[in-house]
Amino acid sequence: MSNRIDIDELLENGIISAEVAGDIHHYYDNKKSNRSSSLLLVIFGVLGAILIGSGVMLILAHNWGQLPKLLKTVLAFIPLISGQLLCAYTLKRKADNIAWRESTAIFLALAIGACIALISQIYHIEGEMHSFLLTWMLLALPIVYLMRSSVTSIFYIVGTFYYATFSYTSKEPLGRFLIYLLTMLFIFPFYYNLIRSKINRNLTSIHHYFVPFSLIAGTVLVFLEGGHYASIGIISLFGIFYMIGHYLQATNHLSLFKNGYLIIGAIGTIGMLMFFSFEWFFDYHSKEIYKVDGEYRYAILAASGLFVAAVIGLFAVRKVGSYYEMPALFGFLVFSLLFLFGKSVPGISQLVINILIMMMGVMTVKRGIDYDHLGILNYGLLIITVLMICRFFDVELSFIIRGMLFIAVGIAFFATNRFILQKRTNHAE
């Protein structure tokens, strides 16, 4: 931890006494254990709230059929009103207690859905699932801000994503998708404040996975009907996520596994490039005439918008970029240019994509060696290995050459890992 390095340096130079240094260490140790214990309280509080709510509903359900309609209606409101009273009490008396805030907030959020669902059952009201979801999430949204509840925020993101899945089967997929984007925009101020104030909290890290996953899955669903230009939009979106992850890592020192944007962006970009590295893709692409009318216009518009946003993003991150990241950051740009202008030269386009992937693999390996990170190193080797395996399917190579290539990569795996471990042993000595 950087604080400990600074404390040791101050102690060595006689700036602070040993007693003061011990007090500072003790303070940070307590802070860390308080954070873990308060996280446990939050988790158990939320679980408890969900179990209590579910238990109450099950008990009511047992005798539900025999109850008069008026009583059923009154009972349907009890979880909702209880949740509202609990939240009011929390804001009045326990506003600084995270466990209280999170558990009462999620209880109220769930109670809203339960109340609407129960009323629908009592009156046999038919409703579309997507309308129910949208209403539920919009009613739960104020809870996120009032109670400052990260758990409810995650619940909201999951709920709006589920709403977005209905856009695929809708008669107006674009309209429903735009509504989904708007709902995501509503949660953005809270998410932004979360990043600014509590960068290393686990719940913030969960947001870093849920938000990009929701956006990419929602976009893919609506793009499925949008034709092949959608691939530009989707790879650009992965590129944007990679840039965000890269920026967060460089400026806020976010650790790798807490950086959902970096992981999703990197894997998404690599995955798409691997898919497009095959011979059949550019062969097909060179012969196909893509539609640009009707609903494809919206897909092209959206893809173009995402591409432009990604290019702007490149300018924004260039100052914090290292040369290791260059192939990954430019991945979307190279692919998009090849897609648009490389139709007449499919062989060259495919070669460029393969060289780009190889460069990404090699740069990642080098980064792993320089940063002394086995995970990054082996990820780089994995990229090279997967690329090699993919080429076995569409490039005619003799078994001997394939065997030699596998042996070469296998030796690289052993040699590089041993090199890092040896380096660590030498440093320790």
Next chain:
Amino acid sequence: MLQIGLYYKKEQTMQNRYVQITFALMVILQLTIPLKMIFDSENIIKNGDVHYLECMPVDPSDPFRGRYIDLRYKAENQAYKFDNWKQYSRGDILYASMAQNGDYSEIVQIFTHAPQGSYVKIKVASKSSNGLYIDIPLDRYYMEENAAIASDTLLRFRREGKNLDIYAKTRTKDGEIMLEEVFVNSIPVGAYITREIQNLEVK
């Protein structure tokens, strides 16, 4: 950078006036939606036109989903034609005017806009060369724990050739339709099933 939201302004507790007002608005909104659902439903039940719709025998497709009976109506089993019917497809909203014919009500005509008189907003379920098949938005009758038993019992009776007169009492108003009760041989379905189960136990 602009500080967005209530986060960094004043202390976020009930002592903060903005929090109090926002919380009150949130409570009002959260209560309004379900209360409006109740009000609209009660309005249709009290002031809507009564229609008895003949039900087709139920066929429970999901044995684990015992919380409601699937309802299908005789009116959904026939194809309808009207001017320019071919341009409509699955999911499109249309309007069906209804009138009594004997013991039950039936769909008289399909319109593309809300007509005069008693009508229901419906959706196109499918299209064939014979015309459009429609879906009346009353597919479920919630019965909680007895629903699975009810579905199985009614289906079994039908297979055994037992005479079952199944129909739904509905109310319509301004295109909206509400389900009041499902009857089997003029007895509410819940009571009918309970009686049949008791008869079986006695035997």
